Amino acid sequence: MGRAFAHKQQWETAIINYRKAIDINPSIQLLHSSLNHAIQASQVKQKSTVVTNKVITNPKDLCGLDATSSPDSKPSKNIFWIASYPKSGNTWMRYILAHLLFGASEREDVRKQVGQTIPDLHYHKNVFDAPEINFSRCSKVAFAKTHTCGFPDLKTVNPVGFIYIYRHPLDVLMSAINYCYISGHKHFFHDHRLHSPEELKQNGKINWYVERFMQDLKIDNYYKMSNTWLNHVHTWLALAEHHPMSLVVKYEDLLDNTFEHLKKLSDLFDKTDNEIKEAIEFSHEHTNDGGKFFWKKKSRNYENYLEPKLIDKFNSKYADVLSKLGYDNFE
Template identity: 25%
Template structure:
């Protein structure tokens, strides 16, 4: 069977996008948020599935029935693909940069959980994701992808603009918790506590332990509800959806020359931002 052509990037409100996320844009912008909505925001490949699963378990418990019958992407859908979500609160995920989030979320003072990941690991993870995802533009080889990442010609735009835009918003919007992927890897329990506190939840010690076990990388990688194994757009023979979940895998991909180019570019692009990332633990 002939493969479908990969989508092309185009400029959308100053951000690189594909039509998959913009085709119902008027509906997205007119979205009516509720005060108890929780929005999970990430640049792609920054731990989205991980944090969505943590929040789902925090709110709706570890019941075997829910966990075995509903795929995570049905429990926490993309804002752009959201139809009717029966839960309350609604857990909604998006990769939108801060300036494109529908204004009703700000008007309703919704809580927002942002997760940022260091750009080197983020770039590597995004590369492997694009290799196996037929709804993403053709990634090409690693070197050409690397330069495209630096230039911000990615679906959802520039990593630099995304992480710094949301970091800036945090300074003036108190209902925003900014988490780091590296902190979650380092001490999941501690970050789970921060999340629960921010959301006004008080899980028991037993619940916390159960959640920690369920959201462990190996558990999620073996769980068909979270590992992407049933998603027809993903070719897991090319690369697993849940690949490594580590900090520092970029060292297996970056050449010395690429790393020097990246460091110089990073300093230039982030000179006006106070957000700081760790590329090793």
């Protein structure tokens, strides 16, 4: 019933039915994800209704709908989120936007500028201190990075828009393995010893990680923060269907033709094509670190580590969702 009403975008009724289902069997994680999905969509719909029923004389009225507050409450802060599941290109996008919107340059430490202008919710935790900018569609808006499954649950924050980047789940897993290796996260590995993807490929242990991931697309290190990869993608794509200031991009498309798939930034942020191209070039110069944080930065990297039979098994199990996301040509 919850799914049926959600399909019709009758979110309040869907929420009621999802909660009833959770009461019956609270152990099914998909129910919790679906409920969160419906709640997020309902909130976006309510804000859209406010805009629809309001006489808009200034495009800036699209933002700051929750900015009014009583004298005793903390003013709301407009935040435009840069969202993705971990290891899907979020930091790359931040480098582009740091130059495009905040003029990040080589005159200072570039990495520090990115962290200050578009802070990472999960590390810096200073999104309320992030600098604000104005553009025609929104005034006084700050930018921040998140890996949460849907909008972060932060009081006095008004999510005015977002960019969402998704990536093939097997490349997410390969990148996660490498990141845990270079970061010294021993608890991620089956024997609590550090292993590079190359080593796991050579000793055949990498199949164990893929088989485990294949069960429900869950990466233990990221689950508390981001839920499963599947629930994460479904939640953000549902939000994008109802949010006028959103852009969804596939990581592989950005690799193939970054500018072509970021043209919409000109409409969102009043920037010229040349400005966007310059920002992309700037990001390319500073996100090629010799395979450290950004590692391979390539499409279908998993093919270099996994046996074709295992890849086929994975793609077959998740054929429907992969096809909808544009990965049907990866067979």
